[in-house]
Amino acid sequence: MxxxxxxxxxxxxxxxxxxxxxxxxxxxxxxxxxxxxxxxVLTAVLAPVLAPYDPYDVTQRAAKGLRPSxxxxxxxxxxxxxxxxxxxxxxxxVSLMIGVSTGIAIAFLGALMGVMAGYIGxxxxxxxxxxxxxxxxxxxxxxxxxLTNLLGRSYFVIILVFVAFGWTGLARVIRSMVLVLxxxxxxxxxxxxxxxxxxxxTKHILPGTSHLIIMNTTLTCAGIMVAEAGxxxxxxxxxxxxxxxKMLAEAQGGGALLFGAWWxxxxxxxxxxxxxxxxxxxxxxxxxxxxxxxxxxSGIYKxxxxxxxxxxxxxxxxxxxxxxxxxxxxxxxxxxxLSGGGHD
Amino acid sequence: xxxxxxxxxxxxxxxIFFIVLTLNFFIPRIGVRDPAERYYPPQGxxxxxxxxxxxxxxxxxxxxxxxxxxxxxxxxxxxxxxxLGTSLRPGSPKxxxxxxxxxxxxxxxxxxxxxxxxxxxxxxGTLAAWRRGRWQDTMLLNASTISVALxxxxxxxxxxxxxxxxxxxxxxxxxxxxxxxFDWSWEAITVVFNNAALPIMSMTxxxxxxxxxxTRNSVIAVTNEDFxxxxxxKGLSHRTVLYKHILRNAMLPxxxxxxxxISGLIGGAIIIERVFNWQGMGTLFLxxxxxxxxxxxxxxxxxxxxxxxxxxxxxxxxxxxLDPRVTVGDRR
Numbered sequence: 001m002x003x004x005x006x007x008x009x010x011x012x013x014x015x016x017x018x019x020x021x022x023x024x025x026x027x028x029x030x031x032x033x034x035x036x037x038x039x040x041v042l043t044a045v046l047a048p049v050l051a052p053y054d055p056y057d058v059t060q061r062a063a064k065g066l067r068p069s070x071x072x073x074x075x076x077x078x079x080x081x082x083x084x085x086x087x088x089x090x091x092x093x094v095s096l097m098i099g100v101s102t103g104i105a106i107a108f109l110g111a112l113m114g115v116m117a118g119y120i121g122x123x124x125x126x127x128x129x130x131x132x133x134x135x136x137x138x139x140x141x142x143x144x145x146x147l148t149n150l151l152g153r154s155y156f157v158i159i160l161v162f163v164a165f166g167w168t169g170l171a172r173v174i175r176s177m178v179l180v181l182x183x184x185x186x187x188x189x190x191x192x193x194x195x196x197x198x199x200x201x202t203k204h205i206l207p208g209t210s211h212l213i214i215m216n217t218t219l220t221c222a223g224i225m226v227a228e229a230g231x232x233x234x235x236x237x238x239x240x241x242x243x244x245x246k247m248l249a250e251a252q253g254g255g256a257l258l259f260g261a262w263w264x265x266x267x268x269x270x271x272x273x274x275x276x277x278x279x280x281x282x283x284x285x286x287x288x289x290x291x292x293x294x295x296x297x298s299g300i301y302k303x304x305x306x307x308x309x310x311x312x313x314x315x316x317x318x319x320x321x322x323x324x325x326x327x328x329x330x331x332x333x334x335x336x337x338l339s340g341g342g343h344d
Numbered sequence: 345x346x347x348x349x350x351x352x353x354x355x356x357x358x359x360i361f362f363i364v365l366t367l368n369f370f371i372p373r374i375g376v377r378d379p380a381e382r383y384y385p386p387q388g389x390x391x392x393x394x395x396x397x398x399x400x401x402x403x404x405x406x407x408x409x410x411x412x413x414x415x416x417x418x419x420x421x422x423x424x425x426x427x428l429g430t431s432l433r434p435g436s437p438k439x440x441x442x443x444x445x446x447x448x449x450x451x452x453x454x455x456x457x458x459x460x461x462x463x464x465x466x467x468x469g470t471l472a473a474w475r476r477g478r479w480q481d482t483m484l485l486n487a488s489t490i491s492v493a494l495x496x497x498x499x500x501x502x503x504x505x506x507x508x509x510x511x512x513x514x515x516x517x518x519x520x521x522x523x524x525x526f527d528w529s530w531e532a533i534t535v536v537f538n539n540a541a542l543p544i545m546s547m548t549x550x551x552x553x554x555x556x557x558x559t560r561n562s563v564i565a566v567t568n569e570d571f572x573x574x575x576x577x578k579g580l581s582h583r584t585v586l587y588k589h590i591l592r593n594a595m596l597p598x599x600x601x602x603x604x605x606i607s608g609l610i611g612g613a614i615i616i617e618r619v620f621n622w623q624g625m626g627t628l629f630l631x632x633x634x635x636x637x638x639x640x641x642x643x644x645x646x647x648x649x650x651x652x653x654x655x656x657x658x659x660x661x662x663x664x665x666l667d668p669r670v671t672v673g674d675r676r
Binding site: 130133134136137138139141142143145146147149150151222223226229230233234248251252256257258260262265269272273276277280281284 | 360363364367371372374489490492493494495497498501502504505508509510516607608612614615618619629630633636641642644645648649652653656
């Protein structure tokens with residue numbers, strides 16, 4: 001089975017991507033998230049059209065430290081007189097690009113590792129879980145700082161490092177899910193019918209985890225956006241691009257706090273907040289849609305507070321300790337596929 | 345049975361630590377064959393002999409003058425004596441010494457953050473679980489989303505702006521003389537906590553929400569257990585059931601998250617320390633980063649990893665001792 005087919009399977013399971021979006025749209029919170037995310041995407045794509053000034057163009061810079069006015073809706077910076085609104089609009093490109101591409105890459109790597117660990121088991125499982133254990137104890141932010149220092153401060157490297165250390169959480173979730181699916185009747189039937197391991201993995205196991213993968217991806221995107229903002233704030237992002245974290249760092253370094261230029265701090269902060277918030281909203285609503293039992297609950301969003309979601313450790317520990325992952329789910333049935341158990 | 349499990353966990357922790365310290369040794373060597381070539385390329389009118397001397401000196405300074413395997417052995421031998429190597433700073437201070445100087449200042453932040461957010465989080469979490477589905481619970485849910493979406497360093501900037509510069513309640517920027525003038529007198533301690541107020545505040549906001557969420561979830565999980573239903577059926581008062589049966593058992597997951605968050609707090613304080621220029625481990629790490637001081641950076645990393653491994657081990661053992669339901673097996 002080729003790769004596009006796998007993606008197709010993930011999205012298609014029990015309904016199309018369209019029906020997923022429709023479900024999100026029908027949910028009041030999900031609608032807010034969808035609107036915000038589409039606005040964000042539009043802003044990022046149309047940045048050169050929307051931005052009143054070109055933030056990279058040094059010849060257009062206005063008077064320094066202007067308060068918000070009609071000419072400059074969010075004012076200008078104190079140090080260089082750059083238009084804040086234009087910077088804000090251009091900054092959305094970085095956040096979105098890094099967040100989404102890292103999220104998708106993590107989805108692939110995490111799903112692959114999780115399925116391998118869960119389905120193949122044995123040596124592959126213990127190897128992957130040892131790697132996860134090691135990655136969990138190494139402090140993430142310092143390690144990312146060291147690696148960007150060594151490999152260069154381009155966005156490619158930053159994404160690479162985020163992916164290399166961000167997949168552990170998803171792999172653990174998927175692994176436990178696969179352990180449940182592995183013992184289900186339809187997988188056993190496929191095995192008896194002589195299906196190959198690869199076939200079962202891509203055709204039966206992976207689609208069964210698709211809802212988890214999609215949900216986790218939106219939450220990972222949100223988490224990565226916060227992490228990227230932090231990295232840029234420390235001056236460790238790509239030095240050539242305008243990003244929200246870098247704007248905040250420039251604002252602090254340029255004396256925005258001292259001279260009371262609140263617009264210079266609030267704008268990028270609001271940008272980060274809205275972007276992360278909308279992605280998280282979608283993730284949380286997805287959780288409710290996919291798993292109505294867990295409605296209004298569960299703090300799954302807490303998982304992505306850190307790159308490695310540590311809360312899951314507790315979940316896993318309790319699952320492993322109780323010996324049977326199924327019982328801790330409180331149900332014998334595998335979780336509903338994408339279309340099942342919709343939110344009413 | 346239990347003893348063999350404990351020994352297994354300890355051996356596993358040592359195994360993980362060994363892998364981490366090996367990685368720690370090899371990470372700075374990614375793409376760096378020869379530090380002399382990387383950091384000191386020949387410049388201007390430099391004679392060959394001069395350059396040779398500079399190369400020689402740089403290699404010695406970075407410890408690259410012997411083969412990689414010998415360097416590794418040297419590194420292990422140093423670690424056995426709790427020696428994390430020598431910093432490249434002027435005066436070549438020991439890495440352990442530098443960490444020792446800065447660790448207490450980071451602990452001031454992280455321990456107070458931990459205590460404050462733990463106490464408040466426990467209260468809120470229990471309240472939210474007790475009033476499940478009511479407005480208290482919904483508020484916590486919304487607060488969780490907001491606290492993740494608002495990065496701690498942005499909160500720190502806003503606090504520094506309003507409470508520091510506008511209202512002048514607390515120092516917006518750490519007093520640079522605080523560390524040098526510290527002498528355990530009552531005034532010095534007041535100064536420290538006055539300066540620490542804003543960093544602690546910006547870190548606790550996230551922590552409170554995190555612990556509330558953990559508490560809430562584990563209290564709800566315990567509330568559905570059979571022994572709680574039994575306790576209610578015996579006719580015990582709500583208060584007794586809450587304190588004696590629910591909270592006591594709900595503490596276990598919380599203990600786990602404390603163990604894990606301690607190391608996270610120390611490492612995660614990097615950005616907050618930068619905002620307020622707090623002279624802790626975070627700023628030490630960033631200083632090391634900006635000067636390519638790899639021995640110091642890797643020393644801090646190893647220290648934090650060791651701390652995390654130890655914290656995980658202790659909570660794991662704690663769990664086994666405290667929770668009789670934990671079946672002792674060695675899967676995972």
